Amino acid sequence: MRFFRVFLAIAALGGLVSGPWALDAAAASNPPLHWQDISLMFVGCAASLPLILGLQAALGNDKAVRVGWHFFLLGAVNFFSTGISAAGVALASAAISPHSLLFLAMGSGLLVGVAVSRVLFGSKFAKAYTAGYGQDRTFPVVSQYIGRDPSWKLSTLSLTDGSCCGTATTCCST
Structure with missing residues (x-):
């Protein structure tokens, strides 16, 4: 679990550092982003994660649910910190536009999706911590x-x- 916290910190720091470049990439989108696109990105990111992990849970692939949840948590932290950095750069230059909030909306949506997935599929994680690690000889x-x-x-x-x-x-x- 300590290693995962290190990975979370690396994802957050990487996102904070990459914010200005992500802002430039979002500004170069063609066609340009509009405000309703930002809300669509938030809803899409929030809904897609429980759908993806739900399909894996329906197939009975508990390990894919656990690994996928951890992977998406790292991505959500990275996107959210990238969005904070990009929004900060846009605020500093007094140029708030839809593309400046794109990564913040995607990261927020993914964090909501991660939280909803944890609630929906919490039993998959409980099984891992009580029986799975002892059987696969990790802990x-x-x-x-x-x-x-x-x-x-x-x-x-x-x-x-x-x-x-x-x-x-x-x-x-x-």
């Missing part, structure tokens, strides 16, 4: 070990397969 699920041995210690758990020969640093490989 040990401590609750699996509680009750088996009353003298269990976290230092004796293996990060690979759960079988240890004493401490986590001297685990046996199978």
